[in-house]
Amino acid sequence: MTNIFNVQDLSYQVGETKILKNINLDIEKGAYLTVVGPSGSGKSTFMRILASMISPTSGQVLFNGQPLNTFEPTEYRQKVSYAFQQPTLFGKTVRENLVFPFEVRKQELDESKMIANLEMVNLNETYLDKSVNDVSGGEKQRIALIRNLIFPPEVLITDEVTAGLDAENKNIVHRMLNEFNQRGLTILRVTHDETEIDDATDKIMIRNGELQND
């Protein structure tokens, strides 16, 4: 297996506070890696660096063998997509949210693609014109994930996306992510969910900004 990420001596600090300390890690292409650790340990910061939302203070990340900072940021983020814990839906309707990835790529709208993606997360066509204020928390998270996956990236980073969801919504999200992973998508997920941690076959722990050997 080839590595999609090589993390080399990665550190991040804000002022005098060291949030990440000399992290070294290789992540294989197609992996489903679960990142665990106490709150405030630096997990989200690590993920945001991998998603190029922030830059490390020192060290570097190689993506497919090339330094991350040599990629054009917007093109990179279309390949390495980051999903937030409590996403906000854009505009007034669900449709505007699914149109957004097409706008980003300056591609012609494909409504059938939008509907197919909605169905993948147990939502139907009627949701397209629903107001963003009329969808539940679980539906909101599922719609937000479609925004990340309607043009499948190479890597999906999920930051506690199932936190606060009920069992049914969690199952839908798990099923969707498993399907994408089986099709080759590399998934890095941060979670505090006991069941997810127990089920994970590939996991790492970050504690006090350092990578712990489990």
Added chain:
Amino acid sequence: MTNLTVSNSTLALGFVLVLVALIIGYIEKLHIDKDIIIGVIRAIVQLSIVGYVLKFVIKANDVWLTLACFVIIVINASYNAGKRGNGIPKAFQSSLLAIFVGTTITLGTLVFTGSIKFIPEQIVPVTGMIASNIMVAIGLCYRNMKQTFTDRHQQVLEKLALGADIKLASLDILRDSIKSGMQPTIDSIKTLGLVSLPGMMSGLIFAGVDPVKAIKYQIMVTFMLLASTSIGSIISCYLGYKQFFNERKQLKNDLIS
């Protein structure tokens, strides 16, 4: 012109009106007496100097001197607009470009169309009117931009995370900020003549000009302010929003916290 009867002695008597403000401030314990006194002294000194300078410039009737006044007004307005940038980097430079372009285009159009003549008594006051309006518009744009970037930073982050360019990620903020700069001008246009008899028109009527002629000048001023605040708001916002991102197209946390 014979109706203009303000003399030094009538002005001194008019100072009673300042005392009214001071007394209200004292009774209501507003602690604004110092600000009022400083403001009044500054107004008297600044306006006196400007009065003598304008008298000299108008008498000299020199192109270069007129242009020098234009430059001084533009730089001064940019400096003050930049100060309203609330920490937005390069706020002065952005304001300078916005005010310079906005004032030049508007003033150029007015001169070119024959609405005003290129003589100091017309160019200098009109430059002042245009530049000060753009200055206020830019201040509003910057304030709105900083506030909305703070309020909607999560949404901007999510759009960036989906691969959007910084312009697409900030498009709503950009539009709202431009609108906030233009809105006061649009609102004041709607009530022209109904609520306010604006400065230009009032000044001309005061000076004895036929009100029907005076409104023509006011209509010209309305067009001029609409154009200049639009140009100024657009330029300052398009230059301003980029300052919220670094070269890696990441949102700068220090500007939104």
